[in-house]
Amino acid sequence: MNVVVSIDGSDDAFAVFERAVGRAHETGDDLTVALVESALDDAATVADRVHETLSEASLEAAIEHVADDGELVDLANGERFDRLVVSGGERTPTGKLSFSRTTEFVLMNANVSVTLAR
Amino acid sequence: MTRIYPDERAGEFERPPIEFTDGHDRDIEITVYADDDRAALTEMYVSFDPADRAQGIPPTERGAIEGWLDTILDGSYNVVASHGEECVGHATLVPDGEDAHELAIFVLDTHQQAGIGSRLLTGLLGHARAEGAEHVWLTVERWNTPAVALYRKVGFETTDTESFEMEMSLRL
Numbered sequence: 395m396n397v398v399v400s401i402d403g404s405d406d407a408f409a410v411f412e413r414a415v416g417r418a419h420e421t422g423d424d425l426t427v428a429l430v431e432s433a434l435d436d437a438a439t440v441a442d443r444v445h446e447t448l449s450e451a452s453l454e455a456a457i458e459h460v461a462d463d464g465e466l467v468d469l470a471n472g473e474r475f476d477r478l479v480v481s482g483g484e485r486t487p488t489g490k491l492s493f494s495r496t497t498e499f500v501l502m503n504a505n506v507s508v509t510l511a512r
Numbered sequence: 513m514t515r516i517y518p519d520e521r522a523g524e525f526e527r528p529p530i531e532f533t534d535g536h537d538r539d540i541e542i543t544v545y546a547d548d549d550r551a552a553l554t555e556m557y558v559s560f561d562p563a564d565r566a567q568g569i570p571p572t573e574r575g576a577i578e579g580w581l582d583t584i585l586d587g588s589y590n591v592v593a594s595h596g597e598e599c600v601g602h603a604t605l606v607p608d609g610e611d612a613h614e615l616a617i618f619v620l621d622t623h624q625q626a627g628i629g630s631r632l633l634t635g636l637l638g639h640a641r642a643e644g645a646e647h648v649w650l651t652v653e654r655w656n657t658p659a660v661a662l663y664r665k666v667g668f669e670t671t672d673t674e675s676f677e678m679e680m681s682l683r684l
Contacts, residue, residue: 487606498675
């Protein structure tokens with residue numbers, strides 16, 4: 395399976411990426427990492443961390459730079475991918491699931507399967 | 513997340529205990545939740561119709577229900593509706609860590625559309641105001657027009673309509 399995992403500015407996006415790396419190891423999925431530049435303060439530093447994590451895991455993955463959520467969805471909707479993994483799905487104080495604007499945008503516009511990871 | 517609240521405080525609310533006859537001639541009592549009510553409350557959620565779940569709550573499995581109740585009952589304001597020994601409704605205001613409380617109301621499917629949710633809501637708001645709560649917010653599915661109408665009637669105002677869920681707030 396060809397999986398694209400996005401890294402945006404959210405707190406747990408990097409943890410979600412690390413889990414995707416672990417999973418790709420087990421499943422043999424082809425992994426692509428999409429850096430959402432509009433959501434990142436310092437995309438270059440994040441890219442360095444991504445390279446570091448990939449080399450520690452001895453995993454090869456393509457890194458794509460996308461400008462915003464729209465380009466992320468365009469990338470995921472392309473023929474190369476079967477699944478998009480994004481961080482998302484917080485809980486409110488009463489325990490309700492809530493989605494960020496980004497997550498809602500992705501859920502409404504992606505044509506591929508979307509996995510929300512926390 | 514910073515929320516907007518109405519400038520005006522909401523009107524007066526009745527305070528529990530509240531006894532009334534519901535729309536199906538059943539005697540219902542609304543009281544402030546006490547630890548003694550926990551077993552009956554858990555049983556209510558165990559028999560809760562999964563079709564009435566909203567945004568992932570309440571959980572469906574007993575262990576998950578117990579864990580969820582442990583979390584939300586800690587430091588929150590709660591009232592329950594009882595029909596005899598049976599708990600048939602629950603309303604809660606859970607602190608959000610930002611000097612405000614999130615509201616949620618649950619009524620067992622056998623006791624819906626009988627006016628119980630409305631009295632749970634006003635009874636909870638009356639209780640929480642007496643205890644010092646001031647800011648209340650909630651999210652509701654936009655197409656749930658009966659619920660939205662009820663919230664508006666007691667003074668909630670819409671603060672966010674852009675998301676899947678509509679957000680409303682009230683100042684006590």
